[in-house]
Amino acid sequence: MATGHTDPQRRERIIAATLDLIAEEGIAHVSHRKIAARAGVPLGSMTYHFSGMDELLREAFTRFADHIVAVFDAHLAAPADRDQARQAVTDLVHALSEGSQRDLVLTQELYTLAARRPVYRELTHEWMGRSRTHLEKHFDPATARQLDALIEGLTLHRALDNEPHDRALTLEAITRITTTRP
Amino acid sequence: MATGHTDPQRRERIIAATLDLIAEEGIAHVSHRKIAARAGVPLGSMTYHFSGMDELLREAFTRFADHIVAVFDAHLAAPADRDQARQAVTDLVHALSEGSQRDLVLTQELYTLAARRPVYRELTHEWMGRSRTHLEKHFDPATARQLDALIEGLTLHRALDNEPHDRALTLEAITRITTTRP
DNA sequence: CCGTTGAGTGTACGATCGTACGCATGTCGA
DNA sequence: TCGACATGCGTACGATCGTACACTCAACGG
Incomplete structure (x- = not known):
């Protein structure tokens, strides 16, 4: 089924970066862009892996x-x-x-x-x-x-x-x- | 000293509106504009009465x-x-x-x-x-x-x-x- | 070998943000 | 009465935001 160059670690890295960033700056100051930069992934990956900010936060805090x-x-x-x-x-x-x-x-x-x-x-x-x-x-x-x-x-x-x-x-x-x- | 038409309640109303808004939406979602709207004051009053967001938050939480x-x-x-x-x-x-x-x-x-x-x-x-x-x-x-x-x-x-x-x-x-x- | 497919990305858009700053307006000393 | 001046406001600017979406490109079935 054409399972191309998939990277399952991507998602985890984003979540980890999100938690790190929240710990440092607070929820008030996190953004897709900052998280992407910290996780070393392109901005596009954010909306690709997570439907939006809410889902990302929920996953992060679940972790x-x-x-x-x-x-x-x-x-x-x-x-x-x-x-x-x-x-x-x-x-x-x-x-x-x-x-x-x-x-x-x-x-x-x-x-x-x-x-x-x-x-x-x-x-x-x-x-x-x-x-x-x-x-x-x-x-x-x-x-x-x-x-x-x-x-x-x-x-x-x-x-x-x-x-x-x-x-x-x-x-x-x-x-x-x-x-x-x- | 030309103390013109000053309104000492203005400041208090802004602080009260800030706390209300934080309680409802969280610090992450407050903004000068929302606070101004809720307090019924023009946006310009925000920077006039408070040097910036930080000072406003500090005063609000002090209260x-x-x-x-x-x-x-x-x-x-x-x-x-x-x-x-x-x-x-x-x-x-x-x-x-x-x-x-x-x-x-x-x-x-x-x-x-x-x-x-x-x-x-x-x-x-x-x-x-x-x-x-x-x-x-x-x-x-x-x-x-x-x-x-x-x-x-x-x-x-x-x-x-x-x-x-x-x-x-x-x-x-x-x-x-x-x-x-x- | 080539068309199809789906994972992953770059970029652009409209909204919203914090803040600066020029201007109106009312008060007071002279 | 009339400058001088402090108070307070409207607006505009540059930055940053979340998100959508057209796109690339590697992999695979045939």
Whole structure:
């Protein structure tokens, strides 16, 4: 069927370039032209591979959400008991907030989209759901939800604070919220 | 000094229109022209009252941050003891997450800016600092920080979840994190 | 060997953008 | 009353945008 000189990496490179650019300049300043330049593809490729800017952004953030889900999985799949789970969550919070500026910024951009448009909210629901599933292996559902919210808040505040919590403080917060009083 | 027919409301109207527009369409889609149209002022007023888009956005978000600080103050200034404080924080979380979609979206937009640019981070620091000061009247500093982060996470998750926590669950989380074990 | 096909590209168009700047207009000191 | 002057506006300019679309060209069936 005349499958000519096709380049399946093209699409991926464009998506990667899109995320890089959003991380650096913000959604407000991305454009087909800038993305094309950064990805090293001609402008025509943009409309060829993606129906428009919206589709491109949706694909890009889907890719990003997958990445975050992988980070959650990597940290939360292993622990075998409650104490290990608490340690793992502490690691996760510190990994997220001390990790690449890129991920922090992209997370915020995604939340901003999610706050307005349901399509993007589905992406955040997926990773919150996955996170909660992991946590429910060690804590009851209500606790898992509270812990999930705490993870979010700690990560954000650590990222935005000038003097972030140290590890002991993070663990203490996690321990408190996962401790049911008699 | 020939202070001609000046209109001090002009500036405020422009700022208000800017915030409305950002809430509706996102920072990515605001423009001088749209703001001018919404505020009912001529395009020329934009560059007259503000040196450029950056100054306008900074003023707009400063105004917004003041508003959020006021919400925090209104909820957190009154309580007299720890239990009242816990109730007040619960009210605050629900007020923030069930209140206007507008505030939620604007908060996210501001966080997104703050994640990238220190100028905007100062605005978020101010309201986090104020919040912490209030909380420290009833809880030790470490607890106040943890509680502050929890407020953030609960608000965000309540806003983004399809089935938000009910009040009892919110209060339970707040109680846990403010309870120091013997 | 050649016509067909479909992947991929270059370019051009109309819209919209931020911003500068010359001009109208109303106020005030003299 | 009348320049001087600050306030505020209309408009125009160059840049940049998203997107459409005619085109090239390699590969393949016959």
